[in-house]
Amino acid sequence: MDKQTVRLIFIHLLMLSVFWTGTSAAALVVAFFFFVWRGLGLTIAYHRYFTHRSFKTSRAFQFFLAFAGSMCMQRGALWWAANHRRHHQYSDTENDPHSPVTGSFWHAHMGWALEEKAFETDYSRVRDFDAFPELRWLNEHSDLVHGIYATFLFLLGEGLKIFMPQLSTSGLQFLVWGYLIGGIAHLHTIFLINSWAHIYGKRPYPFPAREGRDNSHNVGWLALLTFGEGWHYNHHCFPMSARIGLAWWEIDFGWWVIKILEKLGIVWDVKTAKRPISS
Numbered sequence: 410m411d412k413q414t415v416r417l418i419f420i421h422l423l424m425l426s427v428f429w430t431g432t433s434a435a436a437l438v439v440a441f442f443f444f445v446w447r448g449l450g451l452t453i454a455y456h457r458y459f460t461h462r463s464f465k466t467s468r469a470f471q472f473f474l475a476f477a478g479s480m481c482m483q484r485g486a487l488w489w490a491a492n493h494r495r496h497h498q499y500s501d502t503e504n505d506p507h508s509p510v511t512g513s514f515w516h517a518h519m520g521w522a523l524e525e526k527a528f529e530t531d532y533s534r535v536r537d538f539d540a541f542p543e544l545r546w547l548n549e550h551s552d553l554v555h556g557i558y559a560t561f562l563f564l565l566g567e568g569l570k571i572f573m574p575q576l577s578t579s580g581l582q583f584l585v586w587g588y589l590i591g592g593i594a595h596l597h598t599i600f601l602i603n604s605w606a607h608i609y610g611k612r613p614y615p616f617p618a619r620e621g622r623d624n625s626h627n628v629g630w631l632a633l634l635t636f637g638e639g640w641h642y643n644h645h646c647f648p649m650s651a652r653i654g655l656a657w658w659e660i661d662f663g664w665w666v667i668k669i670l671e672k673l674g675i676v677w678d679v680k681t682a683k684r685p686i687s688s
């Protein structure tokens with residue numbers, strides 16, 4: 410067993426420390442808040458912005474997006490974008506970094522990310538963002554973001570323990586719930602897009618004529634957990650669209666937030682696609 414797999418198993422086992430730290434309503438609120446934060450950070454920042462450039466924004470907000478996304482357990486923004494661009498280029502073929510069609514479900518789910526070769530960032534695929542030194546720096550130091558995030562959670566929990574003891578919480582409780590359990594839950598929802606949504610679900614209309622078909626599917630329940638990512642067939646058909654849930658009933662929380670950011674003037678030139686008629 411390689412050391413990355415050992416580390417991953419260890420992180421999962423670490424969740425058992427919840428039986429020692431205990432649970433409180435405050436810890437559950439923090440876990441939920443940061444599950445939402447990470448979910449939106451992943452889909453809006455890493456996926457829709459850094460990978461597909463589906464909207465434009467300022468350099469400052471761009472950095473904020475990279476920082477927010479770095480709080481997920483999915484390495485730096487440029488690493489993520491480079492891999493995902495490759496996924497779109499070679500979907501479900503031998504060159505796809507994660508496909509349950511050419512490899513196993515486990516490999517597509519997370520085995521691929523644990524391989525030694527998967528740790529390198531292929532900067533040749535993200536030359537557009539590599540031009541910003543602050544983004545390259547953050548990409549190389551995403552662990553620092555985790556340090557800041559974990560310290561913040563711990564201090565918040567300890568502060569509440571001192572000043573609001575009636576909440577029965579602590580810094581360690583916030584770490585276990587807000588960082589670990591919420592983070593791992595989010596990690597698996599995103600990995601299910603690469604594994605489950607490339608096998609099961611619906612392909613409700615013909616794939617638009619373009620090169621490179623694939624085995625992506627729309628999975629409604631997964632879209633709710635991933636803030637819109639689960640409409641994965643829509644996304645593979647129209648990867649440049651900032652809106653992934655294309656029908657009115659295809660709930661896409663990430664899109665709602667982008668619309669708010671657009672109304673506030675924080676993002677602009679937002680690209681969208683129209684849903685074709687179902688077959």
Ligand SMILES: [Zn+2]
Nearest residue numbers: 496603625641
């Ligand atoms: Zn895909």
Ligand SMILES: [Zn+2]
Nearest residue numbers: 460493497648
């Ligand atoms: Zn994509």
